[in-house]
Structures are given as C-alpha cells and as structure tokens.
Amino acid sequence: MKTxxxxxxxxxxxxxxxxxxxxxxxxxxxxxxxxxxxxxxNKWMSDNKxxxxxxxxxxxxxxxxxxxxxxxxxxxxxxxxxxxxxxxKIRPDFKTRxxxxxxxxxxxxxxxxxxxxxxxxxxxFEREDEILKIKKVEAAVAKVEVNFPDKLVFENxxxxxxxxxxxxxxxKQIASAKSGEKLKIENLNFQFNTFAVLPSxxxxxxxxxxxxxxxxxxxxxxxxxxxxxxxxxxxxxxxRAKAVYSFLVGNNVDKNRLTYKGFGSTLxxxxxxEKNENERAANRRVEILITAN
Numbered sequence: 001m002k003t004x005x006x007x008x009x010x011x012x013x014x015x016x017x018x019x020x021x022x023x024x025x026x027x028x029x030x031x032x033x034x035x036x037x038x039x040x041x042n043k044w045m046s047d048n049k050x051x052x053x054x055x056x057x058x059x060x061x062x063x064x065x066x067x068x069x070x071x072x073x074x075x076x077x078x079x080x081x082x083x084x085x086x087x088x089k090i091r092p093d094f095k096t097r098x099x100x101x102x103x104x105x106x107x108x109x110x111x112x113x114x115x116x117x118x119x120x121x122x123x124x125f126e127r128e129d130e131i132l133k134i135k136k137v138e139a140a141v142a143k144v145e146v147n148f149p150d151k152l153v154f155e156n157x158x159x160x161x162x163x164x165x166x167x168x169x170x171x172k173q174i175a176s177a178k179s180g181e182k183l184k185i186e187n188l189n190f191q192f193n194t195f196a197v198l199p200s201x202x203x204x205x206x207x208x209x210x211x212x213x214x215x216x217x218x219x220x221x222x223x224x225x226x227x228x229x230x231x232x233x234x235x236x237x238x239x240r241a242k243a244v245y246s247f248l249v250g251n252n253v254d255k256n257r258l259t260y261k262g263f264g265s266t267l268x269x270x271x272x273x274e275k276n277e278n279e280r281a282a283n284r285r286v287e288i289l290i291t292a293n
Contacts, residue, residue, distance in 0.1 A: 019054070019120055019131055024080060026113045028063065031075035041080070045087055052089040052125065054132060055118035056081055061109040068196060070205075071243075074250025080115045091128075146175055146214045152206055164203045166210070174211045175218070177290045182223075185286045188244075195239035197247075205247045208288070212253050219292035222260040227274060227283035229265050238262030240286060259291070 022044055024037050033041065058073035084090070120131060148171040152164045167186075174183060188204040190197055197205065212218055224241035241260040249255050265272050270279035 019118055020051075021116050021118050022048075023114045023116045025110060026076055026115075028061070028109075028113065029072070031072060031079050033079065041083065045084065048088075048119070048121075050089070050122045051119045052091060052122075052128075053084065053117055053119050054091045054128075056115065057118070058115045059112050061112040063109070070197075070247050070250060074246065076113075076115050077250070080117070084117070146172075148172065148175075148210060148214070152203075164206065166203055166207050171207050171211050174208070174288070174290075175215055175293075177293060179290050179292055181290045183288050183290070185244075185288065188286050190240055190243075193236070195236065195243045197243060205244065208244070209248055209251050209253065212248060212257065215293065217293060218290070219257045220259075221289040221291050222258065223287045223289060224260070224262040225267060225283060225285050225287070226265050227268070227280040228272065235262070237264050244286060 024033060024041055026032075026037070027034060056077055058077035060069040060073045060076075063069075120128060124131060148166065148168050150166055150168050152166065154162050154164070170186070177183060185204050185208070187201060188197070189201045212220075222241045222244045224237035224239075226237045226240075238261060241262050245255075245258050245260040248258060265283065268274075268283045269285075270283055272283070274280045274283060
C-alpha cells in the first residue's frame with residue numbers, strides 16, 4: 001500500500017519528571033463522575049488553567065467481562081474529555097486509551113476505576129518534545145512496509161509483566177487487502193448468547209486496532225453472523241459487530257472509518273440447521289469487509 005508521508009512522528013508517553021498526572025475515580029459500573037470527584041476535577045482545572053493535556057487514559061477493575069470493561073473505560077474517558085476539551089490546552093496528537101482491566105496497577109479495586117490525565121506545565125512547554133520523547137524523521141513519498149509486533153506487553157500490579165501474542169500474518173493480510181475483500185476474524189469468540197468478547201479472544205481486537213492505527217487510509221465494515229437459528233436473530237449479530245466497533249472507537253479510531261451490521265443467520269457458510277459443531281462454528285463468525293485501503 002502506498003502512503004504519502006511528509007513527517008513521521010513517534011509519540012511515547014514516558015515517565016519523565018516534568019510530566020505530571022491527575023486521576024479521577026469512579027463508582028463501580030459507572031462512567032459519570034460523582035459529585036465529589038466532579039468537584040475535584042473543577043478545582044484541578046481552576047488551579048491548572050495553563051496546563052497542557054498530553055494523554056487521557058481510562059481503566060477499570062477486574063469485575064465484568066473483557067468487552068464490558070473496554071466499553072466502560074471508553075465511556076469514562078469520553079465523560080471526562082467532554083468536560084475538559086474547551087477548558088484546557090490539549091495536545092493535537094494526544095492519545096486516549098482504554099485498558100479495561102488489562103492494566104491495573106493497584107491491588108485496591110476502587111483505585112483501578114479511574115481516568116488519568118497526563119499533563120505538563122507552561123514552564124515545560126519548550127521541552128515538550130523532549131519530555132514526550134518525540135523523534136522526527138523526514139521521509140519521501142514512498143511505499144512503506146509496515147512492521148507489526150508479535151506481542152503486546154502489559155505491566156501487572158505486582159510489577160510482573162503479561163504478554164498477549166499477536167498474529168502478525170493476519171495483520172499483514174488486512175493491511176495489504178484491497179477494497180472489496182472480505183476477511184474472517186479467526187478465533188474471535190464471544191460468551192454464549194452474548195456480545196461479550198472472551199478474554200482469550202481479546203488479541204484479535206488489538207490486532208485489528210494496530211492495523212487501523214498504522215494504516216490511516218484503511219476503512220472497514222464489521223459484519224456479524226450467528227449460527228443454528230433459522231430465523232435472522234439480527235440483534236445478537238449486530239451487537240457482536242458493534243462490540244468490535246465500540247472497542248476501536250474507544251481506542252481513538254475515527255468512527256468515519258468504521259461501519260457495522262449484523263446479518264443474523266441469513267448468510268451462512270453451511271446450511272442451517274448445521275450438521276455438526278464444525279459447521280456451527282464456521283457460521284458463527286465476525287468478518288470485515290475492506291471498504292477503502
């Protein structure tokens with residue numbers, strides 16, 4: 001895929017002393033700030049009118065399903081961002097990330113239900129690039145071969161690290177797909193009769209996210225299908241497609257690059273009712289249609 005690049009920017013939110021952070025805490029299963037936390041936010045904004053936001057990260061505790069926590073963390077980010085967006089300076093290329101329960105750093109649940117704002121003060125504005133460890137590399141218009149990591153590493157509360165293995169071949173397949181091609185997301189599984197993504201399948205969501213982040217021209221239609229029922233049952237298949245959509249939007253993918261729909265069991269690979277579990281598994285799927293690349 002050809003990509004026009006005038007400037008490549010690598011942004012890392014690093015732990016440098018000049019970078020500060022402020023956290024807001026949420027009640028269990030809630031994304032709105034309670035009165036006391038809202039007061040804390042308003043006071044903090046009043047005391048830091050000239051600060052610049054360089055990152056907004058959202059977290060949840062370990063309760064609830066993986067898909068539910070991803071959505072909840074995203075809702076918490078959006079709630080806080082809607083309050084601060086016209087009141088504070090915000091770096092144009094700032095990053096929002098929801099971590100669900102993947103990146104808890106406290107053994108106390110209440111401390112993990114939070115949104116953390118990373119910011120710098122005016123005295124450090126001139127050192128902003130240094131603080132963020134930004135490297136700028138001039139590049140000509142060229143065909144860029146994207147390299148994908150084969151794993152993601154997360155830090156656990158006790159300081160140990162956990163890894164999620166990634167399917168590099170699948171990511172490259174999406175990245176090189178032409179408009180009109182349709183690809184099945186293998187091993188993307190949900191809890192029975194729900195739209196909650198199983199923890200063992202979360203790597204598929206991150207694979208799709210990484211491809212979209214590295215390919216800004218890529219647009220996709222997310223399509224959900226179910227098995228077994230000769231009726232359409234579009235609601236569940238739509239909810240599953242929307243779960244993938246919500247994860248991507250919650251991780252800062254422009255919603256204009258994404259669409260989703262559910263087809264129930266109207267487009268089976270094998271005739272319904274299926275003859276065995278292999279056929280049922282094949283019909284129970286999420287696919288992505290490449291609409292632009």
